[in-house]
Amino acid sequence: MTLKADWEIVGSPIDPDSDERLFFTQHEWETVEAATARIIPTDHDPGAREARVVVFIDRYLSGIDYIFAAADGSGFLKLTGKFAEAWRARMWDMQQTYREGIRDLDAAARKSYDADFKDLTEEQQDRVLEAFSGAPKPSKVTLGTTEAVTTFLQGTFDEGLGFFPALCLHTKQGFYCDPVYGGNKDHMGWKVIGFVGPKSLKDTMDGTYDTTQYFMPGDYTWEELVPHLRDHPFQPAAQ
Amino acid sequence: MAYSSKPEPVDAIVVGLGATGGTAVKVLAEAGMKVVGFDRGPWLRAHEHYSGDEVKYVNRNYLWPDPKLFPRTLRHDEHSVAEVFPFSPTPQLVGGGTNHWAGWVPRPRESDFIQRSLHGDLPGASLADWPIRYEHLEPYLTKVEWEFGVSGVAGADKYEPFRSRPYPSEPLRPTRFGRRFYDAAKKMGFNAFPIPHAMVTNRHKGRDPFNKTSFWNQYGDPSGARSNTLTTFIPEAVATGNFELRSECFVREVKVGKDGRATGVVYIDPEGREVEQDAKVVVLSLGAIESARLMLMSRSAQHPDGLANSSGLVGKNATFHEYVFAVGLFDKEVDDPLYGWAGNYISGGTFEFYETGKDRGHIGGCLISASQTVHPVNWVFPGRPSWGSALKDADRDYFNYAMKIGAILHDMPRESNRVDLDPTVKDAWGLPVARITHRPHENDVRMSKWQVDKNAEILEVAGARKTVPVYLDRMTGNTCHQHGTARMGNDPAKSVLNEWCQTHDIDNLFVVDGSGFPTSTGVNPTLTMMANAWRACDYIVETYAKGREEHIKVA
Numbered sequence: 001m002t003l004k005a006d007w008e009i010v011g012s013p014i015d016p017d018s019d020e021r022l023f024f025t026q027h028e029w030e031t032v033e034a035a036t037a038r039i040i041p042t043d044h045d046p047g048a049r050e051a052r053v054v055v056f057i058d059r060y061l062s063g064i065d066y067i068f069a070a071a072d073g074s075g076f077l078k079l080t081g082k083f084a085e086a087w088r089a090r091m092w093d094m095q096q097t098y099r100e101g102i103r104d105l106d107a108a109a110r111k112s113y114d115a116d117f118k119d120l121t122e123e124q125q126d127r128v129l130e131a132f133s134g135a136p137k138p139s140k141v142t143l144g145t146t147e148a149v150t151t152f153l154q155g156t157f158d159e160g161l162g163f164f165p166a167l168c169l170h171t172k173q174g175f176y177c178d179p180v181y182g183g184n185k186d187h188m189g190w191k192v193i194g195f196v197g198p199k200s201l202k203d204t205m206d207g208t209y210d211t212t213q214y215f216m217p218g219d220y221t222w223e224e225l226v227p228h229l230r231d232h233p234f235q236p237a238a239q
Numbered sequence: 240m241a242y243s244s245k246p247e248p249v250d251a252i253v254v255g256l257g258a259t260g261g262t263a264v265k266v267l268a269e270a271g272m273k274v275v276g277f278d279r280g281p282w283l284r285a286h287e288h289y290s291g292d293e294v295k296y297v298n299r300n301y302l303w304p305d306p307k308l309f310p311r312t313l314r315h316d317e318h319s320v321a322e323v324f325p326f327s328p329t330p331q332l333v334g335g336g337t338n339h340w341a342g343w344v345p346r347p348r349e350s351d352f353i354q355r356s357l358h359g360d361l362p363g364a365s366l367a368d369w370p371i372r373y374e375h376l377e378p379y380l381t382k383v384e385w386e387f388g389v390s391g392v393a394g395a396d397k398y399e400p401f402r403s404r405p406y407p408s409e410p411l412r413p414t415r416f417g418r419r420f421y422d423a424a425k426k427m428g429f430n431a432f433p434i435p436h437a438m439v440t441n442r443h444k445g446r447d448p449f450n451k452t453s454f455w456n457q458y459g460d461p462s463g464a465r466s467n468t469l470t471t472f473i474p475e476a477v478a479t480g481n482f483e484l485r486s487e488c489f490v491r492e493v494k495v496g497k498d499g500r501a502t503g504v505v506y507i508d509p510e511g512r513e514v515e516q517d518a519k520v521v522v523l524s525l526g527a528i529e530s531a532r533l534m535l536m537s538r539s540a541q542h543p544d545g546l547a548n549s550s551g552l553v554g555k556n557a558t559f560h561e562y563v564f565a566v567g568l569f570d571k572e573v574d575d576p577l578y579g580w581a582g583n584y585i586s587g588g589t590f591e592f593y594e595t596g597k598d599r600g601h602i603g604g605c606l607i608s609a610s611q612t613v614h615p616v617n618w619v620f621p622g623r624p625s626w627g628s629a630l631k632d633a634d635r636d637y638f639n640y641a642m643k644i645g646a647i648l649h650d651m652p653r654e655s656n657r658v659d660l661d662p663t664v665k666d667a668w669g670l671p672v673a674r675i676t677h678r679p680h681e682n683d684v685r686m687s688k689w690q691v692d693k694n695a696e697i698l699e700v701a702g703a704r705k706t707v708p709v710y711l712d713r714m715t716g717n718t719c720h721q722h723g724t725a726r727m728g729n730d731p732a733k734s735v736l737n738e739w740c741q742t743h744d745i746d747n748l749f750v751v752d753g754s755g756f757p758t759s760t761g762v763n764p765t766l767t768m769m770a771n772a773w774r775a776c777d778y779i780v781e782t783y784a785k786g787r788e789e790h791i792k793v794a
Contacts, residue, residue, distance in 0.1 A: 001509055003487050004281035004332075005288075039626040047631070068301055071290040071461070081509075082667050086307035126627070138624030141633045143570055143704040156298055156617055157325070159306055168625050169298075176615035177294045192631070193638040195580060195615050198452065204291035205461040207449035214453070214581035215411070216418045225413065225421045225587075226395045226432050234394030236403055 007077040009070040014059050014182030016052035022062035023095065027116075029054060031102050032167070034118040038125050039171040045192045048171050056174030056183030061095055064088055066181065073180040073201035090159055094166065101163025108132055133164045248517035249273040249483075251779070252504055254490045254533065255525030257335015258765045259752040259772035261468025262383070263522050265475050266776035268482040272784070275483050275516055276476075277506055279309075280332030282486035285470050289459030293614045296458045302330040302339050308667040311528070312674045315713055321661060321674045327559055327716030329526055333486055334469025336526075336719050336765070341456035341584035342437030342465060343647075344389050344766035345606055346380055349373045349400050350594060351760040357595070358602050364651040364680050365556055367757040370729050370738035372793055373400050379770035379777075387769065388439040388446065388466040395432035398590040408439040416577045416642035417586025420609035423701040429591035434608050437466035437765070438583060444471075456584040456611065464583075488514075489668055492537045493521055493748065499541035501748045507668060520747045520779060524772065527557065527721035527754040531658040532673040534725070534750075547742035552735050553725055554658040558759035559677065560720040561711050563687045564645035565695040566612065566620055567703025568637050574702060576639040579612035586610070592693060593761055601685040605646035606762050607694055612641045619643055621707050642701070644694035647718065648687055648711060649761030651680035658724050677714045687711035720764050722756035738791045740775035741783070751775045 002008070021029055036048035036057070048054075059066040064087045068077040079087055102117075109117040109128050117128060130137050158166050174183030176190065178201055184190065190197045198209035223229045250272040253263045257278075264276045283289070295301045309331060312321035329336045350357060352369040360366070381404050383389070393405035410433035413421065424431035439448050446463030455465075463470060476482040490506040494515065503517035523530045531554040535545035545553050569577060588608030595602045612619045618638060624630040661674035687710050695706040728734025731743035736755045742748045751772035753764055760767060782789050 003509055005283050005486065040631050041628055043628065043631070045631075045635070067299060068295050069292055071288050071292070073290075073292075082308055083305060086305050086667070090307060129626070133625075137627050138629040140629045141568070141622070141624065141637070141705075143568060145705055157300060157303075157306070158298070165625075171626075172616050172630075173294050173298060178292055180292075181294060190615060193615060193634045194576075195638065197615075198291060201290045201292055204452045204454055205286070205289070207451070207462070209291070210451045211453040211581045212412065212451050214415070214578040216413045216415050220413065222392050222395060222410075222433070225418075226392065226430070227425070228397045228430050228432070229392070229395055232394055232397070234392075234405055236405070 002080040004080070004083060007080060009075045010078045011065060011075045013073060013075070013180040014055060014066065016055050016179065016182050016185040018055060022058055024058050028098070028102050029058065030118045031105065031116070032057060034125060035105065035129070035167060036171045036174070038122065038129055039168055040175050046188045048175055050185065051175050051183055051189050052185045053171050053174030053183050056177060056181050057170050059182050060170065061091065061098060064091060069178065069180045069201065071201065072205060073178060094158065097163050097166060101167070104163070105132060129164070245515055248503070249275050250518060251520040251522060252277070252516060252518040253522045253524060254504060255335065255523065255529065255752070256333045256468065256473065256484065257329070257524065257526065258337050258468060259768050260524035261334065261337070261472040262769045262772040263524055263751055263776050264482050265472040266773055267780065268476040268479040270780040271481060272780065273481050274476070275485060275518070277488050277490050277504070278331070278333045278484070278486050279489045280330070280487065282333040282484060283459070283469070285459060285467065286461050289461040291452050291454030291458060293616050296339070297614070297617045302332065302459065303328045304331050310664055310666060310672050312661045312664050312672060314674070314676050315678050317655065317676065321676070323664060326675050327528060327719050327721055329719040329721070333473060333484065334467050337437070337467040338459050338469060339457050340437065340765070341610070343585055343608065343763040344435045344437045345762045346399055346402070346435070347373065347376070347760045347762050347767045348398070348590070348593065351758065351762070354758045361602065361651060361682065363653065364682065365654045366652065367726065367728060369757050370727050370793065371791055375791060376767065376770050376774065377401065377403060379773045380766060382773060383766060383769045387437065387471055388443050389435050390438055390440055391435035392433055396590060397430035397432070398593065406435065407443050408441050410436060411440060411583055411586070414578070414582035414586040415575070416579055416609050417582070419577065419642060419701040420587035420644065420697070423697050424589060426700050427697065429589055431587050431589050434585045434588040436583065436585065438464045439466065440464070453581045453583070453611070455582070456613065490533065491668065491670055493533065493546055495539050495541055495546070495745070499745065501745055520749065523748070523750045524752045526752050527724040528658050528673045528675070530750050530752055530754045531724035532660065535660050536670060542744070547735055547744040547748055549744050550732055550735055552733070555654050556652040556723040556726055557656050557658050557675070557677070557721070558650050558652050558723040558756070559714055559716045560650060560718040560759060561648040561687070561714055562645055562718045563648050563691050563709055563711050564643050565691050565698055565706050565708040566641055566643045567698030567701065568705040569640040569702060570704045571636055571640045574640060577642050578639055579641045579643070580614055580618065582611050584611050592690065599689050601682045601689065603649045603682070603686060603761055605649060605686065605690045607644055607646045607690065609642060609644050612643050621709050642698070642703070644697055646690040646694060647761060647763055648683060648690070650683045650714070650759055652723055652758055653678070653680055675716070679711060679714055684711055720753070720759070722753035722759045722764060725750050725754035726757045727755040728757060739778040740771065749775055749779065
């Protein structure tokens with residue numbers, strides 16, 4: 001059996017301009033594209049639609065061929081053994097979550113507006129998503145306040161998420177991922193928020209991508225930053 | 240399942256090749272012992288397998304344990320049914336948590352070894368002194384700092400106990416948010432300093448530290464900058480010719496002979512075959528959760544309640560730090576950008592609030608540090624809107640205008656906080672998974688509140704226009720720090736290990752990870768764990784293997 005350390009690199013980076021559908025039906029594709037465009041809307045900057053988030057999600061849901069990009073972004077890792085089994089089971093579940101979620105979204109749209117979700121106005125789509133998420137549409141973050149929240153787990157995995165939280169998470173992933181995954185076309189998601197990311201994953205492996213210009217500018221000494229050092233220079237303890 | 244042919248017996252087996260197992264194989268193999276090391280996960284090649292891919296590392300568990308293969312369960316009291324939850328999801332692969340860690344490696348304080356003497360019987364907690372003191376670890380802290388590679392400025396931490404040598408490597412240039420922290424510390428009159436970092440910035444021991452990508456915490460490092468046992472101690476052990484590494488091999492039992500002593504292990508190889516490996520000494524270093532689990536799974540006529548468990552304490556008194564923090568948002572119309580994604584996670588911290596304060600209503604305290612808010616998909620902004628123009632605006636307005644100050648919460652041990660075997664949930668090998676039972680001590684909750692409020696106060700002094708405090712409500716194990724499940728102590732009725740990490744019950748079984756920590760310390764524990772593992776392995780080589788026995792007397 002091929003060990004995880006020796007997973008082969010297969011395929012190639014995903015083409016964001018592809019209209020080929022690997023998982024979604026045409027209707028599902030259009031519905032998801034419309035919904036992601038309400039999660040990260042287009043305004044004076046591009047949104048999920050332009051960044052090709054729908055391509056990202058379609059490839060992810062298509063099976064286990066697009067789970068982990070190769071380190072250098074030249075293709076994808078071919079999972080084996082128990083890892084392949086675990087991901088296959090997980091993607092099966094997520095496929096059902098999407099299929100049923102899209103069906104429910106259309107049902108909610110038809111109930112309120114007598115049309116499929118993708119054919120509603122943006123305003124109507126937002127109302128359907130509000131009803132669907134069970135909460136009002138989030139309001140703008142304002143400064144000058146303090147808001148407490150509770151404990152936080154590092155890393156966000158999608159296993160077990162319902163349709164709407166999964167769609168919100170996947171939209172962020174598709175907007176901000178490395179473009180090898182099919183989203184964040186031409187790094188447009190990164191440009192919107194001012195993240196100066198690497199041109200390619202390979203650039204993060206060989207020293208090409210260097211972020212030190214975003215560290216503290218100017219000269220400094222440790223004595224200046226840590227005044228304690230001026231009066232108490234280090235001396236090894238006598239042993 | 241058929242047993243394949245049995246490999247030759249060796250001097251020592253080390254199970255789990257993370258921070259402490261990596262240290263153990265180096266020390267034992269360099270001393271000339273024949274060693275076989277096992278890890279359940281893969282033996283990746285850092286320069287070939289690692290890069291800055293947020294989706295892969297942070298969202299899809301390339302390093303974190305796959306929850307379908309390696310589940311854990313969690314409950315918050317004795318009477319509930321535990322639910323599957325990725326508690327303390329430390330990467331299970333060669334190098335363990337040192338693959339993905341931010342790498343804070345501060346030294347413990349003298350007070351960390353004498354919590355019981357300092358605070359007496361804290362009601363509802365099971366405080367205990369360590370059977371060793373800071374002075375017993377100091378030479379080993381220095382060894383790890385130099386051999387493993389730590390960057391820092393000696394003397395900059397006003398509250399550090401004595402040290403015998405400075406650091407081998409300079410710290411990184413501070414980040415912009417780090418600068419804000421230093422400036423706030425000056426205004427408030429406390430000592431800020433660069434937190435010692437498990438990385439090198441020079442060509443220490445031939446390493447090539449080119450990683451300036453800011454893909455750091457949770458990512459693998461393709462360069463030689465990060466101190467990771469995968470790229471340091473493990474190759475050094477292999478180079479001795481005395482060490483054989485068997486990766487993707489899952490040890491499911493420590494075997495014992497008729498006399499109750501350990502004879503070796505049974506493991507499942509990558510083809511699914513069960514294999515037995517014999518050895519004179521068995522060293523466990525799977526982390527405090529999995530070491531306890533393996534001991535509890537290793538039942539026999541001689542050890543009906545699990546291995547080395549005559550005290551009944553295996554798995555109990557488990558402690559886990561929780562990372563709690565406050566985030567500050569700045570005003571892009573007025574303030575300079577902070578680029579919170581830039582840097583190698585930590586930049587500037589303090590021990591100013593670490594020791595017990597008079598008027599705080601709790602004992603102990605925390606190390607705090609300014610740290611990255613990291614990358615676009617998962618950037619750390621609790622309260623980030625989930626969708627719509629509010630989400631897009633929040634990312635556009637604050638992604639480059641946020642900073643975070645976090646605290647490592649020093650939790651109190653309780654006997655009822657523990658690891659045992661889940662009665663129903665099994666892993667992908669059909670074996671019972673670790674069940675965590677944990678309810679924070681009241682002291683933990685108070686400490687979290689006080690420290691996070693202090694962090695928010697510092698953020699405000701640093702210029703933040705809005706603060707978002709994140710308090711402890713329940714333990715999620717988000718630091719991956721695990722301790723206490725096989726306490727060290729002098730009394731076999733009240734502890735599992737002696738002061739050398741040797742089980743009281745079985746002389747040739749050692750547990751060298753954080754399991755032995757009687758209290759968790761309030762610092763990131765890995766440096767302390769590695770130093771302690773080195774100390775225990777020195778004892779194995781210098782004393783135990785020569786048929787002798789020694790003990791440490793503490794006042």
